[in-house]
Amino acid sequence: MNLTKKEKLALVVAGVYLVIMITGMLAMTNVFHISYGGYQMTSVLVYFTFAAVCSAIFFYRKYFRGTAFKKPRINMWIIEFMLVTVLIAGCHLFYGEFAGKDITIIATICATMLLAGIGEELVFRGIILNTFKEKRGIWVAILWSSVIFGILHITNIFGGQGVIETLKQVFSAGLAGVLFAWVYLKTNNVIPTMIYHGFYDMFILLSLYVPVSLTFPVSDSESLSITQIIASGQQIFSLTASVILLGIVIYKIYKEKKSGTKDLQMEI
Secondary structure, eight states: OOOOHHHHHHHHHHHHHHHHHHHHHHHHHHTSOOOTTSGGGHHHHHHHHHHHHHHHHHHIIIIITTSSBOOOOOOHHHHHHHHHHHHHHHHHHHHBOOTTOOHHHHHHHHHHHHHHHHHHHIIIIIIIIHHHHHHHHHHHHHHHHHHHHHHHGGGGGGGTOOHHHHHHHHHHHHHHHHHHHHHHHHHTBSHHHHHHHHHHHHHHHHTTTSOBSOEEESSSSOEEEHHHHHHHHHHHHHHHHHHHHHHHHHHHHHHHHHHTOOOOSOOO
């Protein structure tokens, strides 16, 4: 595949983002001796995530301005995203065991995950998806942006995460990228996916430091919090939707190859 100059630049943006986050993971494990997976990692990664987001904003404003922040369209996908976000946030605010917790740690967790949501959506949906869509159509663009989004999560291996777990996360993130791309294209604005991505991840990680007191028994020896139940339901929904949408994307690409045409816009 011959890449255009703009497509190459979009991949450079993703590469810069990737290098910054790998550097953060290496510093986290080798300098501060913190492993990936716990809320403690945000004490280091917050600085590198901020740097990565700044790099994404710089490239967007200089080379890709005007593509990711158009007038938003409301649809059922984004309503579902926002509803889940509000439910998890409400449960955590009402039932979270905040007493005695360090506000600095809470703020660091929130800042890191919100920044990650902003940066990843700007790079992979706002820049890469839009750039590849210009020449190759929306279906190939969805596939490319999702694959590269999945590859980004290979950074976790530099934070001490096991190879198998990292590969699982690369695969699941790639699938999630299909859903995020679909919702972005339906919405026409990257801000809603930024909000959902950032807040969803934020409350999932925050629950490791601030547990939720409202729980329900699932067996004689195990209980799940209300946020865990909502998050598990959302993960099942997202995985199912992502697989179905991936099938649609692959079918559309196959049809385009046969017809020699490309869809540059998604039907609403």
